Amino acid sequence: MTIAVERPQGGRLVDQFEYGLDAPICLTWELTYACNLACVHCLSSSGRRDPRELSTDECKALIDEFERMQVFYVNVGGGEPTVRPDFWELLDYAVAHHVGVKFSTNGFRITPERAERLAATDYVDVQISLDGATSEVNDAVRGQGTYDAALRAMANLQAAGMKDFKLSVVCTRHNIGQLDEFKAIADTYGAQLRLTRLRPSGRGADVWDELHPLPHQQRELYDWLVANGDQVLTGDSFFHLSAYGPADGSGALPGLNLCGAGRVVCLVDPVGDVYACPFAIHDQFLAGNLREDGGFDTIWKTAPLFLDLRSPQTGGACTQCSAYDSCRGGCMAAKFFTGLPLDGPDPECVKGNSETALAGDRERPGSSQDHSHTGTVRNAPVPLTLLRTRPVSACDESPLVSQQ
Amino acid sequence: MPVLPGAAWELSPSVSLRPEPFGALAYDFVTRKLSFLKSPTLVDVVRRLADAADVEDALLGAGVPAAERDRYVAALGTLAASGIIRERVAA
Numbered sequence: 001m002t003i004a005v006e007r008p009q010g011g012r013l014v015d016q017f018e019y020g021l022d023a024p025i026c027l028t029w030e031l032t033y034a035c036n037l038a039c040v041h042c043l044s045s046s047g048r049r050d051p052r053e054l055s056t057d058e059c060k061a062l063i064d065e066f067e068r069m070q071v072f073y074v075n076v077g078g079g080e081p082t083v084r085p086d087f088w089e090l091l092d093y094a095v096a097h098h099v100g101v102k103f104s105t106n107g108f109r110i111t112p113e114r115a116e117r118l119a120a121t122d123y124v125d126v127q128i129s130l131d132g133a134t135s136e137v138n139d140a141v142r143g144q145g146t147y148d149a150a151l152r153a154m155a156n157l158q159a160a161g162m163k164d165f166k167l168s169v170v171c172t173r174h175n176i177g178q179l180d181e182f183k184a185i186a187d188t189y190g191a192q193l194r195l196t197r198l199r200p201s202g203r204g205a206d207v208w209d210e211l212h213p214l215p216h217q218q219r220e221l222y223d224w225l226v227a228n229g230d231q232v233l234t235g236d237s238f239f240h241l242s243a244y245g246p247a248d249g250s251g252a253l254p255g256l257n258l259c260g261a262g263r264v265v266c267l268v269d270p271v272g273d274v275y276a277c278p279f280a281i282h283d284q285f286l287a288g289n290l291r292e293d294g295g296f297d298t299i300w301k302t303a304p305l306f307l308d309l310r311s312p313q314t315g316g317a318c319t320q321c322s323a324y325d326s327c328r329g330g331c332m333a334a335k336f337f338t339g340l341p342l343d344g345p346d347p348e349c350v351k352g353n354s355e356t357a358l359a360g361d362r363e364r365p366g367s368s369q370d371h372s373h374t375g376t377v378r379n380a381p382v383p384l385t386l387l388r389t390r391p392v393s394a395c396d397e398s399p400l401v402s403q404q
Numbered sequence: 405m406p407v408l409p410g411a412a413w414e415l416s417p418s419v420s421l422r423p424e425p426f427g428a429l430a431y432d433f434v435t436r437k438l439s440f441l442k443s444p445t446l447v448d449v450v451r452r453l454a455d456a457a458d459v460e461d462a463l464l465g466a467g468v469p470a471a472e473r474d475r476y477v478a479a480l481g482t483l484a485a486s487g488i489i490r491e492r493v494a495a
Contacts, residue, residue: 007425013440016426025429025438072431072438098420099432123433205457246436 002377014256017264020310022250023300025264026235028278031059031087031353032079032270033371037106038380039131039142041170041211043200044269044281046079047373052271054290058111062268063090065296066099073123077278079270079371080335082109088117095123102127106146107153113343115153117158127166127194128153133181137174138400141211145378154189166233169193170198176217180223183232194233199279200337202346204366208338208382218350219244225253236260240330240346243323252326259332262309266300274299276309283368316343323351339364380391407459407480409473414454417426419488421447430488446479450489456495 007019034049035042054062066074074094081087081103094101100123107128110118118124128150128380132138135147156167167186169175175182179195185195200208213221222241225232236255245251256264261277268274272290287303290296300306318329330346338347339362345353407413415421418434427441428450441447448466456462459480468476483489 010426010443013426013442016424019425021424070420070431072420072422072429072433075438098433100436123436125436140431239472 014258016255017258017260018310020263020306020313023071023297024266026075026260027066027071027266028077028279029062029268030074030077030079030270031081031090032084034079034083035080035106036083036108036379037080037143037146038373038377039203040207040381040383041141041172041198041202041204042372043130043199043202043204043279044077044079045367045370045372047377048371049079049083050271050371054270054272056089058272058290059090060088060093062290062296063094063097063099066094067097067150069297069300071099073102075278076101076103078104080106080108081158088114091121091124095121098123102166104129105153107141107150110153110156112156112159115156115162118157119160119162125165126157126162127168128157128191129168129170130182130185131170131172132175133178133185138176138384139381140174141170141172141381143377143381145379151185151189154185154191158189163190164192166194168194168196169379171195171213171221171390172198173213173217176213176221179221183228185204192233193231194235195221195237196235197237197334198330199331201279201333202281203372205364205367206339210383212348215350215352218348222253222350230254240327240334240348240351243321243327243350245326247322247325249326257326258328259330261285261332262306266306268296274303276305277333279331280336281367281369282336282338282365284365285333314343316341318343318353320346321345321351321353336365338362407477407479407484409460409463410458411426412453412456412458412490413462413480413484413489414449416487416490421450423447430483432487435469435487439483439484441484446476449476449480450483453489454492 030044032049032053033046035046037285038047082105091101104126104127118126130138130150131141138147162177169182183193198212222244238253239257242252242257265277266274267278274287276285287305288299292298315329318324332342334347335342340347340357347358419430419432422429427443428447430439430441440444447464452462452465456465463473463476
């Protein structure tokens with residue numbers, strides 16, 4: 001269905017957002033699929049550069065379009081965005097065109113010189129990724145030496161006088177117990193802590209079963225977030241946890257507490273594909289391509305997928321639940337990549353309503369793109385758990401099985 | 405700082421307004437803070453502030469009914485508190 005739905009006047013802001021905006025508020029732009037690392041949970045299955053990657057001129061034209069649409073800032077990621085030779089040129093171009101940039105990096109290339117330059121540039125924010133408060137926990141997920149690289153980058157930023165940059169953590173089963181330590185690390189470097197949810201997207205789908213926080217850890221996380229309030233950013237990641245609060249929604253975490261996909265959020269990938277959200281890089285959530293479908297403004301305003309996401313959703317079985325007003329059924333991408341119905345509960349539903357569906361037969365959609373490294377990666381992570389994927393057959397574990 | 409109907413105000417120079425169906429987004433490029441103006445009439449009032457003699461004048465220009473004046477002045481007070489608008493210094 002692609003008919004425009006009439007928007008109600010007035011009312012709560014969150015209801016207005018469900019009908020979409022003239023331009024996104026939170027736009028993620030993955031600049032490249034190239035990455036010097038091979039994190040086990042990479043949302044975008046990054047590693048190798050795609051030869052169809054947008055050129056420097058195409059990137060600048062997109063920034064011009066953001067300026068015209070008054071997209072005030074973009075979240076730049078990858079891959080590792082600093083791997084692009086024109087990264088710093090694009091950063092300067094965006095800032096000069098009133099498009100602020102917050103970029104995510106593993107920190108390897110944040111040298112003292114780069115840190116100085118970043119500290120001297122307005123409208124730029126940096127987000128350093130770290131997924132363990134100790135090298136043991138972090139490097140198992142992100143790769144050897146990545147803990148040291150992240151801390152070195154933070155030290156460089158601090159020495160350069162950069163304030164309130166972000167320390168960004170994906171919450172896993174192995175680091176939920178380290179939240180206070182993460183906060184302490186952030187405080188040490190004058191950074192702000194940002195916690196986000198582990199999504200079963202990209203390579204994350206392969207490790208989600210082993211890494212996603214256990215139910216009691218979700219509760220621990222929620223209580224910690226409530227206790228730390230506005231001090232900690234979450235990028236609206238954990239709105240599914242708001243269901244721990246009372247049914248009147250008063251236990252909601254700071255933020256919008258709604259799925260913003262295609263309504264206030266979207267993703268532009270390195271080859272110009274526009275997806276509904278950064279956690280939904282899959283053909284099913286592809287709204288169009290910048291080169292083929294008339295540019296970003298046209299796609300944002302007229303793509304059938306986006307119009308559909310902005311029309312009232314049914315909520316399915318979840319609407320019967322007392323917590324529906326708090327969690328709104330949770331994350332669309334998390335349901336999709338775990339093979340759950342989109343109008344049912346989130347795979348991490350705190351009421352336990354997805355347990356039966358998760359235990360039953362479900363077909364995971366897999367990924368529609370994969371830029372993972374195929375050869376050896378210098379820093380390749382060695383997961384704490386032995387297998388990244390379940391063996392498909394006994395043969396995968398023992399080459400002799402067919403001989404027996 | 406309270407907004408008095410007889411005083412002159414304007415949009416802060418570091419703030420941009422983006423029109424939206426419900427009103428507007430206000431983004432402060434210095435504080436990186438995003439705020440929401442929840443009515444198109446309020447957006448109209450804010451846009452008129454810089455060229456109006458005073459707040460009263462901007463309210464009149466935007467066609468705000470007398471009965472709703474106080475509500476709009478209070479809303480401007482909220483915007484002033486978050487730095488989205490600032491008091492105009494006489495040229």
